Amino acid sequence: MDSTGTGQIEESESIKSAKFRLSGGEVLISKLNPRKSRVVSVAASSLAIVSSTEFVGLRAGDALDSRYLAYLLQSDLVRQELDSRVQSVTRSHQRVAPEDITHLNVAVAPLAEQRRIADFLDAETARMSTLRNSLRQFDRDVRERERAVLADQLNAGARSVRAELPPGWQWTPLMHLTDPLRQIMYGIVLPGPNVADGVPIVKGGDVAANRLSLKSLNRTTHEIEAGYARSRLKGGDLVIAIRGSVGEVAVVPNELTGANLTQDAARISIERSVHAKWLRLVLESPVVTYQIQQRITGATIKGINIWDLKRVLVPTPDMETQAALAATAGRAIQTHEDLRSRVAQHDHLLTERRHALITAAVTGQFDVSPASGRNVTDGVSA
Numbered sequence: 422m423d424s425t426g427t428g429q430i431e432e433s434e435s436i437k438s439a440k441f442r443l444s445g446g447e448v449l450i451s452k453l454n455p456r457k458s459r460v461v462s463v464a465a466s467s468l469a470i471v472s473s474t475e476f477v478g479l480r481a482g483d484a485l486d487s488r489y490l491a492y493l494l495q496s497d498l499v500r501q502e503l504d505s506r507v508q509s510v511t512r513s514h515q516r517v518a519p520e521d522i523t524h525l526n527v528a529v530a531p532l533a534e535q536r537r538i539a540d541f542l543d544a545e546t547a548r549m550s551t552l553r554n555s556l557r558q559f560d561r562d563v564r565e566r567e568r569a570v571l572a573d574q575l576n577a578g579a580r581s582v583r584a585e586l587p588p589g590w591q592w593t594p595l596m597h598l599t600d601p602l603r604q605i606m607y608g609i610v611l612p613g614p615n616v617a618d619g620v621p622i623v624k625g626g627d628v629a630a631n632r633l634s635l636k637s638l639n640r641t642t643h644e645i646e647a648g649y650a651r652s653r654l655k656g657g658d659l660v661i662a663i664r665g666s667v668g669e670v671a672v673v674p675n676e677l678t679g680a681n682l683t684q685d686a687a688r689i690s691i692e693r694s695v696h697a698k699w700l701r702l703v704l705e706s707p708v709v710t711y712q713i714q715q716r717i718t719g720a721t722i723k724g725i726n727i728w729d730l731k732r733v734l735v736p737t738p739d740m741e742t743q744a745a746l747a748a749t750a751g752r753a754i755q756t757h758e759d760l761r762s763r764v765a766q767h768d769h770l771l772t773e774r775r776h777a778l779i780t781a782a783v784t785g786q787f788d789v790s791p792a793s794g795r796n797v798t799d800g801v802s803a
Contacts, residue, residue: 447478447480486535486536497777498780556764563760572708574750576708581711584708590737592737596731599689600690605731609646615640629666638677652688653681655678659697667717667723685724698747702747703735704735708736709733716730
């Protein structure tokens with residue numbers, strides 16, 4: 422890495438072997454997805470560490486502080502430059518060559534100023550990390566309260582499939598709660614690269630990340646999708662992740678009528694005699710999610726197969742009771758979901774401010790010496 426500012430520095434040593442040993446003080450940056458690539462500072466250690474081939478390793482020269490280097494690589498200045506050097510692109514997979522990282526021309530501050538900047542950012546990002554951890558713990562606590570509501574109001578005291586249910590309730594296989602003409606199934610096995618004018622497809626990760634919208638989904642060609650007409654979606658269907666984040670459930674919005682799935686997600690078309698909102702909630706309740714987790718197989722890629730998913734047992738009351746439970750539990754869950762949405766907004770705001778703070782500091786947009794950082798977390802609370 423070369424400098425074009427004051428305080429000329431030596432070229433940082435690039436660790437170019439396929440797998441390289443780290444002794445401490447190195448800075449690693451991922452070659453994948455440059456705008457979002459991870460930067461890792463390796464702490465000094467008596468233990469040798471072997472790095473992944475997906476990282477480029479840098480050792481700072483005598484005129485460059487390694488902590489400052491790590492922050493510089495996280496700045497918008499460098500991220501935008503790397504983004505302009507992408508060699509191969511799909512929507513989810515971008516890569517830059519190692520030499521594009523090691524031969525960046527960037528202006529850097531004198532060494533003493535680098536250290537002041539690094540000290541300031543160490544303190545401020547640590548405060549942000551503490552707040553972010555508090556936000557995430559709050560999110561986990563809210564999620565646990567959600568699960569308690571679902572267990573208490575939807576499962577009628579059932580804690581396992583061996584539990585005795587109230588009069589009029591029964592254990593029903595999931596497949597018997599769905600439309601017999603649109604059975605539970607996954608979708609396209611090999612959807613191919615993303616195409617701008619193709620058919621939207623829902624992946625398991627889209628369900629977990631709440632990305633069920635036209636603007637958020639990848640698309641496959643009409644030719645590929647035509648072979649999977651039986652797994653097309655309609656507004657009001659449920660989709661459930663069956664690979665990766667197994668068990669996450671979402672409702673298909675009307676704008677995705679005609680979209681399809683990949684093999685990482687399954688469609689659940691609700692039978693007319695079943696209350697849709699009740700079924701969505703009960704699929705997220707502990708007694709059902711526990712069964713799903715018990716059926717997960719696979720070592721590297723974990724998932725549940727369709728045969729097992731169809732046979733998950735659901736504690737089922739009559740339609741009138743389903744509607745009443747859905748209304749009662751739904752109000753409580755909506756309160757929790759509103760809280761989680763606010764937490765997500767705060768977390769996103771905190772991430773944006775962290776990026777802005779790092780960029781402003783390493784590019785000299787403000788003097789860190791008198792800066793206190795009092796305002797960097799305004800409006801963000803746990």
